[in-house]
Structures are given as C-alpha cells and as structure tokens.
Amino acid sequence: MTDTGLPGTIRACLFDLDGVVTRTAVVHQAAWKEMFDAFLRERDGEGFRPFTSTDYERHVDGRPRADGVRAFLASRGIDLPEGDPDDPPGARTVHGLGNRKNTALLHRIRTDGVEAYDGTLRYLRTVRAAGLGTAIVSSSANCRDVLRAIRAEDLFDVRVDAGTAAARGLAGKPAPDTFVAAARDLGVTPAEAAVFEDALAGMEAGRAGGFGYVVGVDRTGHRDALYAHGADLVVRDLAELAGSPP
Structure with missing residues (x-):
C-alpha cells in the first residue's frame, strides 16, 4: 500500500458525490x-x-x-x-x-446548503499530490452546481454525471459504464482505478467493472452490506486511508 492507502498499481481515483464527497445523501x-x-x-x-x-x-x-x-x-x-x-x-x-x-x-x-466531508477533501488533496488522476462519477444532474457550492470543482480532472451519461448513452449504476467512462477519460484501465462509493449500487458497479480497488464508505452503519456487494475495503471516512483522523 502507498501513502494513499491504495495498492501501488492504482493510477486514478473515481469518487461518487453524494455520501462520499458531500453530506447530501x-x-x-x-x-x-x-x-x-x-x-x-x-x-x-x-x-x-x-x-x-x-x-x-x-x-x-x-x-x-x-x-x-x-x-x-x-x-x-x-x-x-x-x-x-x-x-x-x-x-x-x-x-x-x-x-x-x-x-x-x-x-x-x-x-x-451543502456541506462537504472534510476528510474526503483532505484525501483528495493527498491523492492528487501523489500524482493520481481524480474523477467525480455521479448519477446527479446537479453535480457541477454542488461541486461549485463546496468550491471543490478544481479537485477533479474529469466529471461524469447525469448529463454525461445521457449524452454518451451510458447505463447508470449498478452498471459500471459511468465509472469505466471516467477511467478512460483519465487515460487508465479499470484495473488501474479505485472506486469510492457509499451506495450498494456503486459497490456492484465497481465489482462488475473489474476495478483495481473498491472502497466502501460507511456513513450509515451498513459495513457488512458494502462488503457483500463488492467492497475490497470499508472505512468510515476517507481520511483513514491516509492515516489521519476523520
């Protein structure tokens, strides 16, 4: 594992929005x-x-x-x-x-209003400092507006949201299509990308897409379900991956 808490083969990080980056779930x-x-x-x-x-x-x-x-x-x-x-x-x-x-x-x-998870924002800065690509992958049609509201738009190299999915004809989660598209936009294969999700549908998408590492974020006490649906690791807050408190 690297200082990001991820396998050394990972070159990009794909983040869900609601419940992972923002307190909007x-x-x-x-x-x-x-x-x-x-x-x-x-x-x-x-x-x-x-x-x-x-x-x-x-x-x-x-x-x-x-x-x-x-x-x-x-x-x-x-x-x-x-x-x-x-x-x-x-x-x-x-x-x-x-x-x-x-x-x-x-x-x-x-x-x-909209609040961000501070631990996630710190973790995003950590992975970017480590040279990893970052993408936001959300089924929300309001994704860009929410990122702007929390001043986090510049923390992501790629955005795949409801508008992107509609324009490209991508199936939504639990299909892996939106995550696969984000990985391609970042120039990596799914095996070189980590998925960060709090939803069971997101876990299934990560597993179905053959992603290199799938991290479940347990905000609501469904750790076992996240593992059952495909997580390689479950944390309460992404700051734990970099060894800092939530």
Missing part, C-alpha cells in the same frame, strides 16, 4: 421520501405504506433518478407511464415523479 433520501410518500398518499389514501430507509438503500441509492423511480415502483407493483424528461413535477409518470423529487431536493439544498 441524507438530503437525497429525505427528498425521495417526501416525493414518494406524497405520491403514495395521493394514490392509496391515508393508509398508504410509507417509503422507508430500506427502500432507499435497495431501490434508489446511487441510481439515476428515473431508474430509482422505476425500481421502487416495481417493488410495490405499481406501473406508471414513462412520460418525458421534461414532464412537470405534478405528472403521474416516471419522469414526473423524478422531477418532483428533484424539486424537493433543490428546495432542501437552497434552504439548508
């Missing part, structure tokens, strides 16, 4: 719950079965927005029309629900 989960509970209440009345943290972890976390909507609805046996990406938030379509969730998310971000 909780905000995303709250926005998903707000949207799905409102939809289910409208559909089933006050006896509806609420959206839970388990639903978030199994069906939504780490996936592109529309994929998360589809996966959760399928888990409840609910079939909705796809609609169009520009459907209004009130539309009872897959894209309409996704846009309703994004509206709730942006409201929460504007109200509460």
Whole structure:
C-alpha cells in the first residue's frame, strides 16, 4: 500500500458525490421520501405504506433518478407511464415523479446548503499530490452546481454525471459504464482505478467493472452490506486511508 492507502498499481481515483464527497445523501433520501410518500398518499389514501430507509438503500441509492423511480415502483407493483424528461413535477409518470423529487431536493439544498466531508477533501488533496488522476462519477444532474457550492470543482480532472451519461448513452449504476467512462477519460484501465462509493449500487458497479480497488464508505452503519456487494475495503471516512483522523 502507498501513502494513499491504495495498492501501488492504482493510477486514478473515481469518487461518487453524494455520501462520499458531500453530506447530501441524507438530503437525497429525505427528498425521495417526501416525493414518494406524497405520491403514495395521493394514490392509496391515508393508509398508504410509507417509503422507508430500506427502500432507499435497495431501490434508489446511487441510481439515476428515473431508474430509482422505476425500481421502487416495481417493488410495490405499481406501473406508471414513462412520460418525458421534461414532464412537470405534478405528472403521474416516471419522469414526473423524478422531477418532483428533484424539486424537493433543490428546495432542501437552497434552504439548508451543502456541506462537504472534510476528510474526503483532505484525501483528495493527498491523492492528487501523489500524482493520481481524480474523477467525480455521479448519477446527479446537479453535480457541477454542488461541486461549485463546496468550491471543490478544481479537485477533479474529469466529471461524469447525469448529463454525461445521457449524452454518451451510458447505463447508470449498478452498471459500471459511468465509472469505466471516467477511467478512460483519465487515460487508465479499470484495473488501474479505485472506486469510492457509499451506495450498494456503486459497490456492484465497481465489482462488475473489474476495478483495481473498491472502497466502501460507511456513513450509515451498513459495513457488512458494502462488503457483500463488492467492497475490497470499508472505512468510515476517507481520511483513514491516509492515516489521519476523520
């Protein structure tokens, strides 16, 4: 292992955004719950079965927005029309629900702001000082705005986000496509890249893509699940990899 805590064969680091770089995973989960509970209440009345943290972890976390909507609805046996990406938030379509969730998310971000994990920012500077390439790989359509809000855009050589995936026709996590694209953009093979993720879908993407090292970041106490889904190592904070406190 090097001073970065990574195997010496690693030449690039690929980071998820929400829950790894920023404290927005909780905000995303709250926005998903707000949207799905409102939809289910409208559909089933006050006896509806609420959206839970388990639903978030199994069906939504780490996936592109529309994929998360589809996966959760399928888990409840609910079939909705796809609609169009520009459907209004009130539309009872897959894209309409996704846009309703994004509206709730942006409201929460504007109200509460965005915070970065200091340990991750320190670790990013460590790996860059060691000469490793860095990429942000996120299913969020708001990735660039969030990076700008925390003044971290210059810490990444490459950005692969929802816009990139749509433009290139890349499948979202748990498929490895976005991580593979980021590695290629950095001029390395997947075997020469490390993936840093907090979502189970991200672990599966790292394993499926044959990446050289997959690091799970356990912010919510699901260490065993991260290992089960493909992590080579699980840490509470990335600062641990460089031997510093969180």
